[in-house]
Amino acid sequence: MTDNRKLVITNALIVTCDRDETVIEHGAMVVEGRDITWVGPGDALPAEHRVGAREWIDASERILMPGLINMHAHCGDSLFRGLVEDLPLEDWLQTVWKAEAAVLKDPADCRLGTMLGFAELLLGGVTTVMDMFWHADQSFDAAREIGIRLASGEIFFDPPGMDGFGPGDRPARAEALFDRYGDDDDLFVGTLPHGTYTVSPKGIHEALDLARARGGFLSTHAAETRAEQQTVRERYATGVIGHLSALGALSPRTVLAHCVHVDSQDIELLATSGTHVVHNPISNLKLGSGIAPLPEMLSHGVSLCLGTDGPISGNDMDMWLAMRLAATLHKGVNENATAIPAGEVLQMATINGARALAAEDRLGSITPGKRADFVLLDITGPHAAPIFDPINHLVFAAGRGDVRDVFVSGRQVVRDGRLVNVDLASLVAQVRGLQPRIRATLEADS
Amino acid sequence: MTDNRKLVITNALIVTCDRDETVIEHGAMVVEGRDITWVGPGDALPAEHRVGAREWIDASERILMPGLINMHAHCGDSLFRGLVEDLPLEDWLQTVWKAEAAVLKDPADCRLGTMLGFAELLLGGVTTVMDMFWHADQSFDAAREIGIRLASGEIFFDPPGMDGFGPGDRPARAEALFDRYGDDDDLFVGTLPHGTYTVSPKGIHEALDLARARGGFLSTHAAETRAEQQTVRERYATGVIGHLSALGALSPRTVLAHCVHVDSQDIELLATSGTHVVHNPISNLKLGSGIAPLPEMLSHGVSLCLGTDGPISGNDMDMWLAMRLAATLHKGVNENATAIPAGEVLQMATINGARALAAEDRLGSITPGKRADFVLLDITGPHAAPIFDPINHLVFAAGRGDVRDVFVSGRQVVRDGRLVNVDLASLVAQVRGLQPRIRATLEADS
Numbered sequence: 001m002t003d004n005r006k007l008v009i010t011n012a013l014i015v016t017c018d019r020d021e022t023v024i025e026h027g028a029m030v031v032e033g034r035d036i037t038w039v040g041p042g043d044a045l046p047a048e049h050r051v052g053a054r055e056w057i058d059a060s061e062r063i064l065m066p067g068l069i070n071m072h073a074h075c076g077d078s079l080f081r082g083l084v085e086d087l088p089l090e091d092w093l094q095t096v097w098k099a100e101a102a103v104l105k106d107p108a109d110c111r112l113g114t115m116l117g118f119a120e121l122l123l124g125g126v127t128t129v130m131d132m133f134w135h136a137d138q139s140f141d142a143a144r145e146i147g148i149r150l151a152s153g154e155i156f157f158d159p160p161g162m163d164g165f166g167p168g169d170r171p172a173r174a175e176a177l178f179d180r181y182g183d184d185d186d187l188f189v190g191t192l193p194h195g196t197y198t199v200s201p202k203g204i205h206e207a208l209d210l211a212r213a214r215g216g217f218l219s220t221h222a223a224e225t226r227a228e229q230q231t232v233r234e235r236y237a238t239g240v241i242g243h244l245s246a247l248g249a250l251s252p253r254t255v256l257a258h259c260v261h262v263d264s265q266d267i268e269l270l271a272t273s274g275t276h277v278v279h280n281p282i283s284n285l286k287l288g289s290g291i292a293p294l295p296e297m298l299s300h301g302v303s304l305c306l307g308t309d310g311p312i313s314g315n316d317m318d319m320w321l322a323m324r325l326a327a328t329l330h331k332g333v334n335e336n337a338t339a340i341p342a343g344e345v346l347q348m349a350t351i352n353g354a355r356a357l358a359a360e361d362r363l364g365s366i367t368p369g370k371r372a373d374f375v376l377l378d379i380t381g382p383h384a385a386p387i388f389d390p391i392n393h394l395v396f397a398a399g400r401g402d403v404r405d406v407f408v409s410g411r412q413v414v415r416d417g418r419l420v421n422v423d424l425a426s427l428v429a430q431v432r433g434l435q436p437r438i439r440a441t442l443e444a445d446s
Numbered sequence: 447m448t449d450n451r452k453l454v455i456t457n458a459l460i461v462t463c464d465r466d467e468t469v470i471e472h473g474a475m476v477v478e479g480r481d482i483t484w485v486g487p488g489d490a491l492p493a494e495h496r497v498g499a500r501e502w503i504d505a506s507e508r509i510l511m512p513g514l515i516n517m518h519a520h521c522g523d524s525l526f527r528g529l530v531e532d533l534p535l536e537d538w539l540q541t542v543w544k545a546e547a548a549v550l551k552d553p554a555d556c557r558l559g560t561m562l563g564f565a566e567l568l569l570g571g572v573t574t575v576m577d578m579f580w581h582a583d584q585s586f587d588a589a590r591e592i593g594i595r596l597a598s599g600e601i602f603f604d605p606p607g608m609d610g611f612g613p614g615d616r617p618a619r620a621e622a623l624f625d626r627y628g629d630d631d632d633l634f635v636g637t638l639p640h641g642t643y644t645v646s647p648k649g650i651h652e653a654l655d656l657a658r659a660r661g662g663f664l665s666t667h668a669a670e671t672r673a674e675q676q677t678v679r680e681r682y683a684t685g686v687i688g689h690l691s692a693l694g695a696l697s698p699r700t701v702l703a704h705c706v707h708v709d710s711q712d713i714e715l716l717a718t719s720g721t722h723v724v725h726n727p728i729s730n731l732k733l734g735s736g737i738a739p740l741p742e743m744l745s746h747g748v749s750l751c752l753g754t755d756g757p758i759s760g761n762d763m764d765m766w767l768a769m770r771l772a773a774t775l776h777k778g779v780n781e782n783a784t785a786i787p788a789g790e791v792l793q794m795a796t797i798n799g800a801r802a803l804a805a806e807d808r809l810g811s812i813t814p815g816k817r818a819d820f821v822l823l824d825i826t827g828p829h830a831a832p833i834f835d836p837i838n839h840l841v842f843a844a845g846r847g848d849v850r851d852v853f854v855s856g857r858q859v860v861r862d863g864r865l866v867n868v869d870l871a872s873l874v875a876q877v878r879g880l881q882p883r884i885r886a887t888l889e890a891d892s
């Protein structure tokens with residue numbers, strides 16, 4: 001008798017990414033419906049699971065690991081990938097915003113860019129993304145279609161938004177997102193004030209109150225650049241982190257992207273409040289923002305997770321590159337080869353993201369009882385021989401090209417390197433179709 | 447009538463990597479025998495080339511670019527990938543050397559590790575590598591078998607080498623390599639003193655005299671770490687670069703790997719002597735060596751090229767990652783988003799490597815008259831849409847997983863992502879077979 005809800009995987013090298021960093025050679029996993037129900041050595045697989053599964057995957061030559069959790073992205077900006085390069089941050093942002101404002105009023109275009117970003121993430125082994133973009137309803141709908149797990153919400157922003165709405169519209173729009181998507185087990189809804197230099201205390205309070213009332217997260221950009229710190233200091237006589245603390249915005253339900261320019265007092269505030277920090281090394285390097293004090297944050301017990309930022313400060317969203325950088329950048333900058341162990345980085349990219357979403361009971365590791373969000377990674381490549389330690393392999397040598405199969409909530413969304421639910425070629429063709437219009441937004445000005 | 451020597455490629459987006467950074471949309475290229483004989487827009491392809499080719503490749507959805515030139519590697523260390531992690535440099539090196547000494551006396555094992563490294567490089571779009579490893583005859587033979595263009599030579603080293611030979615053996619062994627491989631158009635022979643802290647002035651002079659006499663290059667590690675600078679200073683009352691200069695070893699036929707710890711006087715010496723510097727950002731970060739002053743070297747006119755270093759300080763040899771880091775690391779460290787333009791980095795990884803090999807007339811760009819060393823890169827991936835500027839795409843978004851076809855001297859060595867001349871699965875199986883013996887070299891000690 002076949003159980004249509006049951007999937008069994010055998011012969012896998014399982015890197016569980018649980019808090020004990022458990023690795024299982026010749027491992028097996030049973031998925032029933034959306035959940036993992038059994039994990040262990042293959043020869044201990046209970047008899048009841050040896051027959052009758054809907055699907056049986058021989059994962060020889062594969063690492064089985066939890067899907068990566070990218071805690072900071074702007075997927076819709078895929079439309080503008082590579083449009084503006086080699087400019088200092090302020091000029092860069094003004095140019096990007098002008099292009100965005102000219103293109104993004106149409107929700108369908110937002111959806112297109114976001115879908116392309118989701119496609120890239122899934123094909124790269126990311127099963128959950130915290131995304132900040134305009135027309136978040138489009139993002140949630142796109143996430144359901146392609147099958148990625150999405151955390152998002154309404155952006156709060158004092159100037160008129162690229163979506164055509166103003167600050168007065170944000171609370172009601174945010175409420176609508178909670179109403180519409182808040183009960184979906186595959187989605188997380190929160191509020192997303194853009195930053196303390198672009199949102200007044202009133203806006204931050206609105207976003208915070210709403211997140212609390214609805215049990216959602218709050219996420220914002222924080223302390224990304226020196227200029228931002230200076231602006232906030234001039235305005236509020238305290239730095240970004242102190243300002244957020246004074247607003248009551250630091251807590252275990254708060255996720256701060258970047259935290260590059262933080263001092264020891266800031267780090268103490270972040271650690272004691274249980275606030276989560278998303279390290280985005282690719283973006284911080286490329287935009288010249290600086291180097292976040294990751295070793296100091298780690299040693300002070302700050303909850304750290306990992307992100308790619310958007311593909312206009314990237315120019316892609318490669319969590320493998322983010323892991324590699326998180327694990328090596330701080331060794332080089334501090335001339336200390338022991339800074340930031342590989343195991344720590346892998347947790348940042350998996351279970352720590354789950355913790356930051358208040359979902360460590362459901363996500364982030366290959367553990368019975370959790371949702372079946374996982375990746376099968378090819379290890380037949382020349383860079384995968386030998387593997388003395390699979391965790392080091394994942395952090396220092398594996399890459400997006402190794403991702404073969406991806407499952408979210410037990411449903412396969414990438415099969416042998418191809419999307420299951422969306423036609424990538426058509427998506428790429430549509431984005432290329434927009435290219436002349438996007439390029440024209442810059443040329444109109446010059 | 448078919449010309450068996452002729453290959454025509456059409457519909458390619460050609461990034462020539464010539465000194466003008468020429469890009470040709472809908473481009474065509476004609477290869478006759480080992481050489482490129484025509485490059486231009488497809489609609490200008492001469493009538494004589496429109497018929498009779500042995501092979502006709504439609505390169506729609508592909509970028510055609512020169513093969514990457516990796517100017518510093520230790521391919522044979524693939525055997526030890528990931529064996530020793532999270533140790534400070536000095537302890538790390540001692541442990542690695544112990545493992546090497548226990549394994550590498552057998553030339554066949556050297557050859558196996560080197561072949562695996564070459565496989566990785568070719569599959570990642572590298573057509574020329576400067577490699578420093580024991581038993582270089584094995585490396586040259588392996589290069590001929592798999593089809594990569596190799597620059598290598600005898601390592602000069604004062605202690606007994608991992609190959610079982612001593613400093614007195616080096617000159618004759620070096621001569622033999624020049625005799626045996628020096629006339630091969632696909633190979634470059636030089637001499638490779640390991641470093642100024644491991645080779646006496648006598649050894650450096652021997653290597654230098656031999657390189658000069660035989661028209662070869664000299665390459666060595668230089669100024670990689672603070673400890674190395676201190677050792678050399680204590681021994682010779684001058685730093686590494688000053689010491690090399692005093693020995694007469696700085697010249698356009700000299701290639702120095704690393705140059706992380708160099709001051710403005712060193713940079714001046716490097717620039718005025720025409721010495722080539724290989725930037726190895728992956729290794730410099732992971733081993734905690736530090737950050738090379740790339741912007742300063744660039745602005746002072748030092749000839750810069752790019753390398754990956756070996757897969758034990760990597761843990762792979764990914765030139766795309768090296769490019770990405772060279773282009774972003776210095777922006778972040780200097781908080782200057784305009785440091786090191788992408789076009790400069792692409793030249794470092796292609797035509798500057800050719801220049802460092804005194805072979806810019808033959809290699810490094812898609813130019814008529816040069817050898818047909820080139821790569822066809824897939825641009826159908828989600829990270830490749832849109833492409834506003836192909837040079838930015840190559841440096842900031844492309845990756846090893848995009849490499850589809852690779853040619854060296856007009857011969858195809860990678861076809862649709864697979865090696866033409868060597869069976870990768872068998873190679874990987876052999877390396878895995880050595881794993882227990884390699885691991886045991888460490889356990890014997892503890």
